[in-house]
Amino acid sequence: MNIAACSKTYDGIKVLDFPGLTLHPGTVYSVIGANGSGKSTFAKILAGILPADKRGSLLEPSISVGYMPQKSYAFRMSTRTNILLGGNDEAKAKQLMDVLQIRHLERKRANHLSGGETARMALARLMMKNFDLVILDEPTAAMDMETTGMAETLISDYVKETKCILLLVTHSLQQARRVADEVLFLYKGQLLEAGRKEIVLYTPVHEQTRRFLEFYGV
Numbered sequence: 199m200n201i202a203a204c205s206k207t208y209d210g211i212k213v214l215d216f217p218g219l220t221l222h223p224g225t226v227y228s229v230i231g232a233n234g235s236g237k238s239t240f241a242k243i244l245a246g247i248l249p250a251d252k253r254g255s256l257l258e259p260s261i262s263v264g265y266m267p268q269k270s271y272a273f274r275m276s277t278r279t280n281i282l283l284g285g286n287d288e289a290k291a292k293q294l295m296d297v298l299q300i301r302h303l304e305r306k307r308a309n310h311l312s313g314g315e316t317a318r319m320a321l322a323r324l325m326m327k328n329f330d331l332v333i334l335d336e337p338t339a340a341m342d343m344e345t346t347g348m349a350e351t352l353i354s355d356y357v358k359e360t361k362c363i364l365l366l367v368t369h370s371l372q373q374a375r376r377v378a379d380e381v382l383f384l385y386k387g388q389l390l391e392a393g394r395k396e397i398v399l400y401t402p403v404h405e406q407t408r409r410f411l412e413f414y415g416v
């Protein structure tokens with residue numbers, strides 16, 4: 199799958215200058231980079247909810263895209279109904295609620311859930327459907343460690359089953375190491391490094407990548 203080049207400029211400052219990239223099915227790409235490096239901007243443009251500088255689709259029109267924003271949204275309905283909005287399959291909804299340990303919250307109003315519970319609900323809602331491209335913007339940032347492990351397993355299994363392309367924006371290099379096949383490193387809106395995780399995380403080409411990784415203790 200090809201992603202076309204795109205850029206985003208705010209108040210005359212280019213916050214994203216993406217060169218375009220070919221992504222491969224059944225692969226998890228971790229998008230890493232410092233605060234403000236353009237990760238969410240890239241995710242939003244790709245998800246089609248933020249226009250790039252030059253209008254026009256970055257993806258083939260036939261590609262289906264699932265997107266979980268950095269701040270998950272809960273509709274004013276039960277957790278269960280929120281999840282069923284993702285796809286009308288009761289059995290699947292129950293299974294996802296069990297895996298993510300939110301079954302006891304199924305009748306609770308979703309807009310009253312805690313941050314981590316909301317993220318679990320939003321991940322379940324997204325995984326009700328099979329997409330060609332899934333974009334998760336820091337899906338586990340609000341989750342505790344146990345739930346994070348479950349979510350990571352769920353993400354890996356989803357990719358294996360659906361053969362989708364999954365972009366996982368994360369601040370956790372441990373998570374990138376555990377879940378990703380490939381790593382994309384954004385630096386000040388530029389895609390500075392992209393490749394196999396073993397290479398980007400351990401023998402990166404650029405000094406800026408080395409400094410970023412050192413800071414995170416890789």
Ligand SMILES: Nc1ncnc2c1ncn2[C@@H]1O[C@H](COP(=O)(O)OP(=O)(O)OP(=O)(O)O)[C@@H](O)[C@H]1O
Binds near residue numbers: 232236238240
């Ligand atoms: N609506 C906006 N108006 C002006 N500037 C914006 C807007 N949205 C984002 N920016 C700027 O664009 C840059 C990239 O932001 P973005 O949210 O993509 O970063 P990020 O890599 O996701 O950071 P974080 O790790 O904090 O989530 C930042 O400098 C941010 O201040």
Ligand SMILES: [Mg+2]
Binds near residue numbers: 237239335
């Ligand atoms: Mg962000």
